[in-house]
Amino acid sequence: MSAPAAKVSKKELNSNHDGADETSEKEQQEAIEHIDEVQNEIDRLNEQASEEILKVEQKYNKLRQPFFQKRSELIAKIPNFWVTTFVNHPQVSALLGEEDEEALHYLTRVEVTEFEDIKSGYRIDFYFDENPYFENKVLSKEFHLNESGDPSSKSTEIKWKSGKDLTKRSSQTQNKASRKRQHEEPESFFTWFTDHSDAGADELGEVIKDDIWPNPLQYYLVPDMDDEEGEGEEDDDDDEEEEGLEDIDEEGDEDEGEEDEDDDEGEEGEVSNLTPSISGV
Known part of the structure; x- marks a missing residue:
């Protein structure tokens, strides 16, 4: 009679286990x-x-x-404030060709305006004095997010003066600038105004809005590394000159010491030469 009893207990255990699984799944679903x-x-x-x-x-x-x-x-x-600021900024300077810098010397004011609904976009305005490159007094680029969240941009059409379109410069000019800067030059900084290919990831726009515009003075005041290196070289030259003078002084002292020794030997010789004469008398 013991064997049938054992079988009944095993079925009950399986039944309890299935019930526990069902309870666990129900609790998980509720959680x-x-x-x-x-x-x-x-x-x-x-x-x-x-x-x-x-x-x-x-x-x-x-x-x-x-x-x-x-x-x-x-x-x-402050003359040339903005071109200096851009040239001193590591990311922006990498986008500037030699003639771009010349054109940016006429840049007098930069303004960033975030739209009232900040999430919808912003506009960057560049104000220029009369210059030999283009007719525009203001160049602008706007960035927008529509209701669906898709980014887009639009900008001022640059009215280039005859033969002054910096976006169509020859490769020879760009190669000359590249040799000077030791890296590959872009076509022109001003191609940014006509580039609307990726408005949602426009690095230059974001750098100007979020990094330069809040505090441009920090980049204007970046020290000129060439000047610092020049000062360091002058200091090295001064140190070398001082060391040279010290060497000369030391050599002079040694020569004087040798002359004093020669004088002493000479005086001793004269005394010894006089001694026999006195004995002969």
């Missing part, structure tokens, strides 16, 4: 549903936070405007 509900609440708060952050950004953008205006007025008093 997943609750996680989804909690995640929805988190997403709702994130959207609310984004809206609040946007309002704060809009508020402080308006508060910054008078200071940006004052800064522009002060920058206007």
Whole structure:
């Protein structure tokens, strides 16, 4: 009778195990549903936070405007401020050809304007004095995000003066600039205004908006490495001259010591020569 009893117990164990699996799966499903509900609440708060952050950004953008205006007025008093700033910026300088720099010497003001709905885009304006390259007084490029989130850009058409289109320079000119800068030159900085191929990842636009515009002074004041190297070389020359003078002084002292020894030997010789004469007398 013991064998049948053992079989019954095994069936009961299997039945209990199946019931435990069903309970576990049910609890997991309920947990997943609750996680989804909690995640929805988190997403709702994130959207609310984004809206609040946007309002704060809009508020402080308006508060910054008078200071940006004052800064522009002060920058206007410094010749070649913006071309110096661009040349000193490592990413922007890599995009500048030799003639681009010449054209940017006529750049008097740069302004970045974020649209009221910050998420929808921004505009960069470049103001120029009368120059030999193009007729425009202002060159602008705008970046937009439409309602579906797709990026796009548009820009001012540059009205080049005859024979001055920097975007059509010969390879010979660019190779000359490349030799000077020791790296491959782009066609021209100004091709950026006509390049709308990847508005969502426009590096130059982002660098100007997020890095240069908030504080251009930090790049204007970057020290000239050539000057620093020149000063270092002058210091080295001065040190070498001082060392040379010290060597000369030391040699002079040695010569004087040798002369003193020769004089002493001479005096001793004269005394010895006089001694026999005195004895002979």
